[in-house]
Amino acid sequence: MAAFLDRRDPENIEGSAERFEDRAGGWLDVMTAATDLHPITRACMGFHLWSLAGLGQYGDQIEAAVTASRIAASDGSGAVFAPLAMGGAGGLRASGLPTERLARWLDGMNSAILTAMCHLDDTEKWSARAEGAMSQLSGRTPAALRSALTEWPLVSAPMAGALTGASRAALQRNLAWMEKRGLIREVTQQGRFRMWRIAI
Structure with missing residues (x-):
C-alpha cells in the first residue's frame, strides 16, 4: 500500500x-x-x-x-x-x-x-431533443459531438476533437450552432479554455 x-x-x-x-x-x-x-x-x-x-x-x-x-x-x-x-x-x-x-x-x-438516476434521465431526454434538432445537419461531426456531450459532464474543444476526430473548425461551427439553439451552455465565461455542458 x-x-x-x-x-x-x-x-x-x-x-x-x-x-x-x-x-x-x-x-x-x-x-x-x-x-x-x-x-x-x-x-x-x-x-x-x-x-x-x-x-x-x-x-x-x-x-x-x-x-x-x-x-x-x-x-x-x-x-x-x-x-x-x-x-x-x-x-x-x-x-x-x-x-x-x-x-x-x-x-x-x-x-x-x-x-x-434523475440526471441520467435528463441526459437521455436531452439527447433525444438534440438528435431531433440536429437532424438537419449533415456529416458525422454533429452526431459524434452530441455523443461526446452526452457522455461527459464538461467538454472542451480539444477534448471534443480527441473524442470525435473532427476538425477544430467543424467543432467550433457545431458548438456555436448548438449553443445558439440552447442545446449547450458555455460554462467558463472566458475567451480561451472554454468548456460546454448540455443545457438540461
Whole structure:
C-alpha cells in the first residue's frame, strides 16, 4: 500500500512514532477481519477507519473514498456505482456512533443514486431533443459531438476533437450552432479554455 500511495516515512522518524506500513497494516488487518460483512458495510467501515488509522494525508478523503468504492464493488454483490458525494455531505460525515455513520452512509447512497438516476434521465431526454434538432445537419461531426456531450459532464474543444476526430473548425461551427439553439451552455465565461455542458 505504501508503494501504491507513494507514502514514505520521514528519514528521521522518532522511535515512538508509528510507521506508515504499520498503520496501513493495522487498517488492512481490521478490514480482513470484517470480510463476513456486506461489501457496502465494509466500504463504510473502511472509509471511516482510514483517517483513524492515520492513512489520510493532510485530511484528504479522496483516497479513502476511492478505496471505499473499490471495497463496495469488490465481489460483485455490493454497489458497482454509488456516487455518494452526489447525495450531499451527510453520508461522508465522520461523527457519531458506528451505527449512525452506517445509517447516514446508506441514506447518502440512496439519495445519491436517486440524484444520479434523475440526471441520467435528463441526459437521455436531452439527447433525444438534440438528435431531433440536429437532424438537419449533415456529416458525422454533429452526431459524434452530441455523443461526446452526452457522455461527459464538461467538454472542451480539444477534448471534443480527441473524442470525435473532427476538425477544430467543424467543432467550433457545431458548438456555436448548438449553443445558439440552447442545446449547450458555455460554462467558463472566458475567451480561451472554454468548456460546454448540455443545457438540461
